[in-house]
Amino acid sequence: MKQQLEQIRSAAIAEIQAADTSLEEIRIKYLGKKGELTAILRGMGSLSAEERPVIGAVANEVRNCIESALEKRGAELKKIALANSLAAEKLDVTYDAIAPKAGHIHPITRAMERMTEIFIDMGFSVAEGPEVETVYNNFDALNAPADHPSRDFQDTFYITENTLLRTQTSPVQIRAMRNATPPIRIISPGRVYRSDVADASHSPMFHQLEGLVVDKGITMGDLKGILSQFAKTMFGPETKTRFRPHNFPFTEPSAEVDVSCFVCGGKGCRLCKGEGWMEILGSGMVHPEVLRAGGIDPDVYTGFAFGMGVERVAMVMSGIDDLRLMYENDARFLKQF
Numbered sequence: 232m233k234q235q236l237e238q239i240r241s242a243a244i245a246e247i248q249a250a251d252t253s254l255e256e257i258r259i260k261y262l263g264k265k266g267e268l269t270a271i272l273r274g275m276g277s278l279s280a281e282e283r284p285v286i287g288a289v290a291n292e293v294r295n296c297i298e299s300a301l302e303k304r305g306a307e308l309k310k311i312a313l314a315n316s317l318a319a320e321k322l323d324v325t326y327d328a329i330a331p332k333a334g335h336i337h338p339i340t341r342a343m344e345r346m347t348e349i350f351i352d353m354g355f356s357v358a359e360g361p362e363v364e365t366v367y368n369n370f371d372a373l374n375a376p377a378d379h380p381s382r383d384f385q386d387t388f389y390i391t392e393n394t395l396l397r398t399q400t401s402p403v404q405i406r407a408m409r410n411a412t413p414p415i416r417i418i419s420p421g422r423v424y425r426s427d428v429a430d431a432s433h434s435p436m437f438h439q440l441e442g443l444v445v446d447k448g449i450t451m452g453d454l455k456g457i458l459s460q461f462a463k464t465m466f467g468p469e470t471k472t473r474f475r476p477h478n479f480p481f482t483e484p485s486a487e488v489d490v491s492c493f494v495c496g497g498k499g500c501r502l503c504k505g506e507g508w509m510e511i512l513g514s515g516m517v518h519p520e521v522l523r524a525g526g527i528d529p530d531v532y533t534g535f536a537f538g539m540g541v542e543r544v545a546m547v548m549s550g551i552d553d554l555r556l557m558y559e560n561d562a563r564f565l566k567q568f
């Protein structure tokens with residue numbers, strides 16, 4: 232029996248030392264209720280009174296020995312598992328990170344910021360006005376009479392009888408004149424709305440940049456000087472400007488302004504559609520009635536004003552020929568700029 236016990240001990244120890252996962256099975260196999268050691272202890276009843284304490288002592292020693300081997304190996308296995316998981320889950324902080332996908336400034340915003348910057352450098356400050364405007368500021372104060380076609384429901388989004396989504400940034404002129412005494416030198420970039428069906432050159436919402444200068448002795452020469460300088464800074468020093476007579480209710484005289492095509496220099500190309508010139512804005516000397524509506528005496532002061540299409544400038548700068556592309560927000564398109 233003693234020999235049997237010794238065999239159990241060495242077999243158990245060998246198994247325990249070789250185990251690399253759970254030790255529970257081994258424990259049950261030897262020390263469990265139906266285990267090998269337990270079976271031997273049960274058979275002790277058949278031993279003589281002298282043998283029983285001797286074998287009992289050996290059996291106890293074998294049990295202790297197996298238990299401590301289990302404990303020791305258990306601790307080792309825990310350490311190994313920890314080391315393995317530390318190795319497997321290691322974070323290499325020197326590894327190149329995956330760069331987050333950053334967007335960039337929209338071509339319209341970029342054009343607007345650049346235009347604003349150029350006028351700020353020439354001494355203008357930025358004035359703001361609401362997109363929901365009074366009919367009075369948007370039309371009447373700007374000398375657009377009640378029968379002016381742009382006032383039609385077909386062309387303008389009315390909110391109420393007296394308020395609308397502004398159709399132009401020009402009402403900011405009225406607000407600026409009422410808020411300050413000359414000299415006034417402001418620009419006002421922002422959104423405007425017209426009841427147009429979207430196509431390659433129309434959108435129910437677009438952007439304008441308004442400008443207004445009012446002081447004593449302002450002439451058409453100042454208008455031409457400022458706008459020519461703007462065109463050179465914006466499109467390049469070789470850029471020429473062309474002032475074509477036009478008609479706006481709020482200016483007299485009025486002019487539309489073209490810039491020479493910065494791609495072909497005026498010879499005619501795809502970008503300028505063979506014209507050599509590209510129209511970018513409307514302008515003129517502020518009408519005396521408009522000065523009056525702004526609370527300014529037209530016998531003392533004169534001024535000039537202009538309104539540019541921001542989309543037009545952005546499209547010209549980036550060679551984009553369909554306005555709708557600007558608003559579809561397709562990242563594949565926007566990424567190109």
Ligand code: DAH
Pocket residue numbers: 398399400401441442479481482512513514515535536537538539
């Ligand atoms: N408001 C005009 C438009 O939307 C543009 C414009 C023309 C603005 C002449 C002006 C100006 O200030 O003087 O077509």
